[in-house]
Amino acid sequence: MMLRFPIFAAISLLALAGWSVADAQQMPSRPQVSQCQAIAQSLPKAAFASFSGSDQTLANNPVDGDVKITFLGHATFFIETPGGVSIATDFSGVFLPPYTPTVVTMNKAHPSHYTLTPDPAIKYVLHGWSDTPGEPAKIHLTVGDALIRNVASDIRSWSGGVEANGNSIFIFEVAGLCIGHLGHLHFELNDKQYAEIGRLDVVMVPVDGGLTMGADSMSRVVKRLRSSLILPMHRWGPPIQQFLAMFGPDFDVAYAPTASTTVSLKTLPRKPLIYVLKGL
Structure with missing residues (x-):
């Protein structure tokens, strides 16, 4: 009371x-509280009250639902929530989902990660960069049963320097799961960024071996995140084995028979699993 x-x-x-x-x-209304950030994990369980409002109310976020994740190509995954929200990550318009997504997220390191002419039928187009150079994009949006937020990171500029906050790591909180997409990650994360990300049960990680980061650097990020399910993406050049070789017996490796997987809190692997979806 x-x-x-x-x-x-x-x-x-x-x-x-x-x-x-x-x-x-x-x-x-009061923004939905993240259940994945480290600070949120220390809070006692409580029911937060808020006024009703369009798409900013507390999400109807059941913890017993299944989330379907499909690898479409490059860095684009299609996430389908129990509540009917669909999300396409690093959307360029090249790798199209089976139907128009509710939400698309984008990053701008390369044109293969964004489009400036998305389908007008897409309700939410979320840029991982700010229109103000150097400023981080700030996204904290509830859509149906999904909370979508971002953590900014720097990228290498085309001139060889560093562009501050040019990339976003997008986090999707749905059905009790914390699902992260690292985007076009160019630099290892710092402690502040890890704290802002919080827990990631599922992480989508680029494994190109150099266009983003080298396999060794990327493996350190994955090990630090300690996710239960690791979904490789963005393979460009090196074979996937070069990335997999960075991990020891603490990680299992499996190859999926299809481009899709269904995951829930109940079905998360007990031991970290690198799951290579078909098409990578």
């Missing part, structure tokens, strides 16, 4: 000021 009292108190104050409940419902 203590958590709900401020809501009723706020409504009473608004009513005294001549505002209606309908007016209050149009006010910005």
Whole structure:
């Protein structure tokens, strides 16, 4: 009851000021709290209350649902949530999902990771970069049963320097899972970035061996994240074995018979698994 009292108190104050409940419902709601960030893991379990609002309310996020992940090509995965939200990652318009996604995320290190002319039917187009050079993109959006947020990272510029905050690691929180897509990661992450990312149960990791980072550097990132399910992507040049060779007996390796996998909290592997989806 203590958590709900401020809501009723706020409504009473608004009513005294001549505002209606309908007016209050149009006010910005409290953003959904991340369950994957390290700081959130230390909080006691609580039900956060908020006003209703368009696409910014607390997600209906059941923990017993299945999430389907399909590798479409390059760095594009198609994520389908139990609540019917569909997300295409690092979307360039080249690797198309079977139907129009609800959300697409993009990064700009190379044109194969974004498009400036997406299908107008896509409801949410999320750029992993800011229109203000050097500033990080700031995304914290609830769509149906998914919370989508980002953690910015630097990239190498075309001139050979460093472009601050040019890449976003996108995190999708759905069905109790924390699913991360590293994007076009060029540099090893620092402690602050790891803390902002928090827990990742599933991670999509580039394994090109140099266009992003070398296999050794990328393997250190994967080991630090300690994800249960590792989905390689962005293989360009070196064979996948060069990346797999960086991992010892603490990781299992398997090759999927198809381009899709279905995952839930109940089915996460107990031992970290590098799962190579068909088509990589």
